[in-house]
Each structure stands twice: as structure tokens, then as C-alpha cells.
Amino acid sequence: MADVAKLAGVSGQTVSRVVNGNDRVTAATRLKVEAAMQQLGYRANIAARALATGRFGTIGVVMFNLSAVLNVRIVEAVVTGAQARGYSVSVAVVDGPTEKDVRAAVRGLTDRAVDGVIVIEARVLDTPHLRLPEEVPLVIADSRAAHKHPTFGMDEAAGARAAVDHLLGLGHATVHHVAGPAGSNPAQRRRAAWQRQLKRSGRAVPPPVAGDWSPRSGYDAALRLLADDGVTAVFAANDQMAVGVLRAAAELGRRVPGDLSVVGFDDLDFAPFLTPPLTTVRQDLETVGRRCVEHLIARIEEPRGAGVPQPASRFVRPELIVRASTAPPPAGRR
Amino acid sequence: MADVAKLAGVSGQTVSRVVNGNDRVTAATRLKVEAAMQQLGYRANIAARALATGRFGTIGVVMFNLSAVLNVRIVEAVVTGAQARGYSVSVAVVDGPTEKDVRAAVRGLTDRAVDGVIVIEARVLDTPHLRLPEEVPLVIADSRAAHKHPTFGMDEAAGARAAVDHLLGLGHATVHHVAGPAGSNPAQRRRAAWQRQLKRSGRAVPPPVAGDWSPRSGYDAALRLLADDGVTAVFAANDQMAVGVLRAAAELGRRVPGDLSVVGFDDLDFAPFLTPPLTTVRQDLETVGRRCVEHLIARIEEPRGAGVPQPASRFVRPELIVRASTAPPPAGRR
DNA sequence: CGGATCTATGTTTGCGCTAACTTAGGCGTG
DNA sequence: CACGCCTAAGTTAGCGCAAACATAGATCCG
Numbered sequence: 001m002a003d004v005a006k007l008a009g010v011s012g013q014t015v016s017r018v019v020n021g022n023d024r025v026t027a028a029t030r031l032k033v034e035a036a037m038q039q040l041g042y043r044a045n046i047a048a049r050a051l052a053t054g055r056f057g058t059i060g061v062v063m064f065n066l067s068a069v070l071n072v073r074i075v076e077a078v079v080t081g082a083q084a085r086g087y088s089v090s091v092a093v094v095d096g097p098t099e100k101d102v103r104a105a106v107r108g109l110t111d112r113a114v115d116g117v118i119v120i121e122a123r124v125l126d127t128p129h130l131r132l133p134e135e136v137p138l139v140i141a142d143s144r145a146a147h148k149h150p151t152f153g154m155d156e157a158a159g160a161r162a163a164v165d166h167l168l169g170l171g172h173a174t175v176h177h178v179a180g181p182a183g184s185n186p187a188q189r190r191r192a193a194w195q196r197q198l199k200r201s202g203r204a205v206p207p208p209v210a211g212d213w214s215p216r217s218g219y220d221a222a223l224r225l226l227a228d229d230g231v232t233a234v235f236a237a238n239d240q241m242a243v244g245v246l247r248a249a250a251e252l253g254r255r256v257p258g259d260l261s262v263v264g265f266d267d268l269d270f271a272p273f274l275t276p277p278l279t280t281v282r283q284d285l286e287t288v289g290r291r292c293v294e295h296l297i298a299r300i301e302e303p304r305g306a307g308v309p310q311p312a313s314r315f316v317r318p319e320l321i322v323r324a325s326t327a328p329p330p331a332g333r334r
Numbered sequence: 335m336a337d338v339a340k341l342a343g344v345s346g347q348t349v350s351r352v353v354n355g356n357d358r359v360t361a362a363t364r365l366k367v368e369a370a371m372q373q374l375g376y377r378a379n380i381a382a383r384a385l386a387t388g389r390f391g392t393i394g395v396v397m398f399n400l401s402a403v404l405n406v407r408i409v410e411a412v413v414t415g416a417q418a419r420g421y422s423v424s425v426a427v428v429d430g431p432t433e434k435d436v437r438a439a440v441r442g443l444t445d446r447a448v449d450g451v452i453v454i455e456a457r458v459l460d461t462p463h464l465r466l467p468e469e470v471p472l473v474i475a476d477s478r479a480a481h482k483h484p485t486f487g488m489d490e491a492a493g494a495r496a497a498v499d500h501l502l503g504l505g506h507a508t509v510h511h512v513a514g515p516a517g518s519n520p521a522q523r524r525r526a527a528w529q530r531q532l533k534r535s536g537r538a539v540p541p542p543v544a545g546d547w548s549p550r551s552g553y554d555a556a557l558r559l560l561a562d563d564g565v566t567a568v569f570a571a572n573d574q575m576a577v578g579v580l581r582a583a584a585e586l587g588r589r590v591p592g593d594l595s596v597v598g599f600d601d602l603d604f605a606p607f608l609t610p611p612l613t614t615v616r617q618d619l620e621t622v623g624r625r626c627v628e629h630l631i632a633r634i635e636e637p638r639g640a641g642v643p644q645p646a647s648r649f650v651r652p653e654l655i656v657r658a659s660t661a662p663p664p665a666g667r668r
Numbered sequence: 669c670g671g672a673t674c675t676a677t678g679t680t681t682g683c684g685c686t687a688a689c690t691t692a693g694g695c696g697t698g
Numbered sequence: 699c700a701c702g703c704c705t706a707a708g709t710t711a712g713c714g715c716a717a718a719c720a721t722a723g724a725t726c727c728g
Contacts, residue, residue, distance in 0.1 A: 001684060001685070002684085010707075010708085011707070011708045011709075012684090012685080012686095012708090013685095013686075013687095013707075013708065013709080014706085014707065014708080016685065016686060017686095017706095017707090019685095020686085024705065024706060024707090025706075025707085026705095026706065026707090029706080029707080043441075043445055044445065044684085044685080045385070045683085045684050045685070046445060046446055046447045046685095047381050047382075047384035047385040047390065047447055047683085047684080047685090048381075048385050048683070048684035048685040048686090048713090049684080049685055049686075050381035050384075050447075050685090050713095051379070051381040051382050051385050051683090051684080051685070051686095051712095051713050051714065051715085052684080052685045052686040052687080052712085052713055053685080053686065053687085053713085054713080056381070057446070058424070058446070065410075066406060066409060066410040066413060067406055067407060067410050069403075072400060072401055072406050073401060075400060075425075076399075076400040076401050076427070079400060079425055079426070079427050080427060083426065083427065088424050088425075088426065088442075088443070088446050089424065089425050089426075090392070090422050090423065090424050090425075091409075091413055091422075091423050091424075091425055092413070092417065092422065092423075093410070093413050093414060093417065107377075108422070109422070111377055111378065111380060112380055112391070112392070112422050113380045113381055113447075214603055215603050215604040215606070215607040216603070216606070216607065218607075219607055240603065240604055243604045243607045243608070244604075244607045246607075246609065247607040247608070247609060247611075250609045269548055269549050269550070269574065270549040270574055270577045270578075270604070272549070272550070273549040273550065273552070273553055273577045273578045273580075273581040274577070274581070274608075274609075275580065275581060275584045275608075275609045277581075335714065335715070336714085344677075344678085345677065345678045345679075346678090346679095346714090346715080346716090347677075347678065347679080347715095347716075347717095348676085348677060348678080349715095350715065350716055351676095351677090351716095353715095354716085358675065358676060358677090359676075359677085360675095360676065360677090363676080363677080378714085378715080379713085379714050379715070380715095381713085381714080381715090382683090382713070382714030382715040382716090383714080383715055383716075384683095384715090385682095385683050385684065385685085385713085385714080385715070385716095386682085386683055386714080386715045386716045386717075387683085387715085387716065387717085388683080
């Protein structure tokens, strides 16, 4: 920077002003400085700036497991949004599902230099009400509001209700559920909503079978479920497990949707092209991610919290996409 | 840090030594300092450290599109590996496929404070031989070696050859190809290897139909392809498009594998549970990611390049997984 | 047992930048 | 025309840490 200043015949402070844009600098000086920067290939040292300002221009994302499609889509939206606002994104993956692990990850990130943190809380923690360091603004991407921190997510209960209502509306006596893993928040919520909706409709609540999100687990679960001839409708907690359910049905000679209706969750891109095309609940994770960053950056840049508009809604409504995998139950059943 | 030093009754430098581990400090002083740090809740300011040392403890990942399954798996391996070595990871997503865009992203990242960069080069660039800033070590995750920079990837040609050989071995006269988008490197390579292998085997090379990796595009491509009754074997450039192919076959009343054999690429987790289970080429992206980080970190910590062992192999061999979607052609055809 | 050698610690300095203050000149107003 | 006020620039002083050098005491050896 000193070199640039000398070459341009100005003080270092003026260079700094030019670099940071909007200060009061004459057009003429600005041009001189810019020419000098160009000529010398000057690039600001961000560590020095961070040291002087205490800001880093980076936001951190904490998550369990990057490869869950769900999470990635949020992360991608976060990265895109952050980049658009001039922030970079640091990603941390947490091992265990304890609050301690999450807290450590957040600390690691703040130690590391971030101005704010987004936690994608996909796992059920040992402590139900996550309490995290508050050195920097923090936003949680999750599907419930029971946090101390601002939270954005999907209204997964609404999605599960829509799935159940759709199947009951077709005339099925009840709906069986292939649940996600017990340790997963979305899984818990989808399961709870399924159960509540059945009860509310006065139907029997069959015991759910839990999988682990993988197609294989959906397959295994369905083999058990379909041992009972009376099962006519299955709601799988995600599309991947639904694939397994379809496969099991095929192997057992149950025709979908003739003998069995199947509903998934997520609307992954292959859902319309399965055999048969899958009725499922579409999730708009991009919006969730976008809202998280926007809110976070607003908080970062307006630390008092004033001027940070409350978003219209913290929970995005999913949408039921009806395809060929659902139909009325076979004649003779209800 | 000064406070810690005062409380522990030592100099700041000694605190620094304790924080950075391995220097020569008496066990007694170390304990005193650690107690003081604990008591004061001291946490090093990473910006100051970076300013003093010129190192950041961060590596950057540049990619087109985070949501491609392929890339995510690499990124996840990179993040995990980096974390294990005490580095954090900054992610940048590039818009366009020009070398300029990539270079800008790398610059942005290095401006931003990274000690090294991994570029996941999934797109075909305008300039075939990527030339990037060399301010920091840089590793490319790609499937060819034609770079100025160290490169790790899959031997995708071997995968495509295996797919073709498998189908020809079953007795198919030739193999049709649903290719990935022209702008994609892996797509190009899979297509080229498919074509070469057919030629080498003295078979006709039917014109490939290009998709865009999505199940929908595979479906569309297959509809066109299967208009010709003579098509008995299709090699799709990824599993998602293979899903679309299976769907199209079902709609057209072609039985798989009775009338038509289908091979995919990637072995995504749903592949064994499609109807029928999909023969495909398994990719070990985790190993690719791991090798990238390991090599990069070695370079970062040993800048002279000495002592950085050349990896056993820069290209991981994929594996053909044979499942029920492939069989000999219907009787009467070849 | 004295000098060389080592070890644990302290001191000084500067990494590159920006916040906060200061200065110098230009302008308008009464 | 004198005064204050505004604007564009310069000056000063750290931000918190680690590298490099300095020092004092301990250890070793012939």
C-alpha cells in the first residue's frame, strides 16, 4: 500500500479510501491511485484489514453431513447469496449430534474469523434448546421456531399433512409411514405430523418403520411393511426411501398404484421419472438458504438489530406434487 | 494476549509459544499460562496471527455448481480432510465457464485469505489449458492430466470402456450413448471413451444423444433413441439420466433388460433400487477429494515442493457394478 | 572449576491496514 | 473582507500477534 501511495503521490490513507470505495476523494486523485494500483498489481491484505477493522467478510456454515441433498441445497443458496453480497463462506462439518460438538464447531469458526454463522440443524441434539456462543450473529436453518436464535426453515408438518390428506382423500383406510432416522429433526417432525394428522382424521395409527434416509433402508422397511396384505398406502419420509419402497413393491408383486400408493418427500429431480412417477412433497430449500443469508448479513451489518426487517415468514410452505404413484385403494378395500 | 501474559506472570511471547504448541516451554510455565488462558477465556485473534505469519489456515475450493452430486462428494471429502488437518474451507461458486471467471474466483479467494486452492474443473473452459494465478499452491480435481497444476481425478475413460465392454460382451451389436452436456468435462470424456472403445471393437458408432445430466433429459433422449427398434443397449453418462432412460423404456413398452439393456455411471445410492436395479460404474470421489487436500496441504506446508511425495496414482479407477438392468440382447438380434 | 553451549524466557519490532484526529485550503455569508 | 464552515487530504496510533534477536541462568566438559 505504501508503494501505491508513493507512486500516486498521495498518503496511504488516501489509497485506503480509494480501495474502500465511497469516501471523499477527488475524481482526479482516485484515478491517479487506481492507475498506481493497476501498475503495481496491488491487492489489499485482508488479514491486515480484518485486524484493523475487526470484520472478516466471511460467514460460516455449520452442518452435520454435507452430502445430504437437503443440506447441500441450502448451502448452495447460502454461498450464492453470500457471494452476491461480497461475503465468502466457510464450511464446517460437525461429527456428533451433541450440543457440545455444535458449539465447538461454532467456536472453531468464530476463532477462525467469521462475521456470522448459519447452523443447519438437521440432527436432534442432546439438549433440545440449542444455546450457542453469541459473539457473532447466528441464524439457524431448521424447521421449528423453538430456538433462542432466529430460525428459518420448511413447514414440514404442512407437507406431511398434505401427504396424509391426499392419501386419505383417495379413500385409503389409513397411511403407513417409513420414517427417517430417529436422530434427525426433519424426520421427527414428518413423523409427528403424519401421526397427528391420522389421529385428527380418526384413523388408526399403524406403527411407523424407521429407515435412515437411504434407498436401502426404504427397501428394507417396505419389505417388512408389505408383509401385511392390508397395507395400501405408504408415506415415505423422503424420496430416496420411496425409491426403495417402490423396489420392494415391485419385487413382492404389488402394483403401484393399483395395489399400493406411495408418497415421497423432497421432490428430487428423479421423482417424476421413477416407475411409476412419484407423488411427493416439494421442498423449496433455496428460499430457506436465501433467507438465512439475508437475515444474517442484515444482522452483521446492522448489529443493533434495528433496521433488520422481520421476514414475511420464517417457514416456507412445501407443495404436494401429485403424480402416478398414488390412486384409490384396490376395490374391495374400504 | 497481554492480559493472559500479565495474569500468568510471563511475557506475551511465552503465551504465544504455549498457544502454538511445541516450542520450548517448561511444563510449569505452560500450566500457568494455560490456567490464565482458561480463566480469561482467551482466544487467539486469527487475523493478527495471519498478519504476522502470512498464513491463514484456510483452503479455498472453487467449483461450478455445488449441487451436482459429483462435486458435493468431493467437497465433503475435502472439508473433512482439511478439518482433520486443522484447516478450514472456503467455498466459492463460479458462474461462467470461461477461464476468466475461474481466475477471478481464485483471485477472490486468495485476496480473501487462503493458503491454497482446489479447483473442481467440471466444465469445459474456453481455454483448454487452464492457467491460474500461482500465488498459492493450487490443485485441480479433474479427470485429465493436461494441466500446469497437479491434478487428481477419476479415470473416467476406464469406466466408460468397462461399460461398453460389458454390453458388447453380452452380445449387443453396438451401444448407444446418452451423453452429458457438451460443456462438461466428465461428459466429454465419457463420450469420447465410449466412441473409441466401439471403434476399437470394430462396431458401428451410432450418433450419441446429449442430455444435461438431469433425469428429464435422459428421458427425452431415450424417447428419441428408442424410436429405433434396433436399439438394444444404452449407456447413459450418469445414473440420473439412466433413470430417465428406464422411464422412457417403460412407457414405450420396452422391457429392461429383456428388450433393452441400460448402464449408468456414478452408482448413486438409489441405483440398486431402481426397477430394474441399475448396472453402473461406481465412482470413488471421496478418494479424489482426499488426495486433493492431502497433496495441497503438503504443498502448503512444504512450499519448496520438496518432501511432497508424488501420490501413487493421480487417477482413481472406477468399478463396473453389474446389476439386473443388463442382459444379452433379445433372441433374433445378433 | 572456567569457559563453551544450551535452554527457557524476555524485548523489540513490524506485519498492512484503518479509525480518529489534524491540517490546509476553498467557499459562502453577513 | 473577515469569519466560520466545509471538503480533501495527511498524520498518528494502534489492531494482536509472532519472528528475530537478546539475555540470563543451567549444564556440560576437559
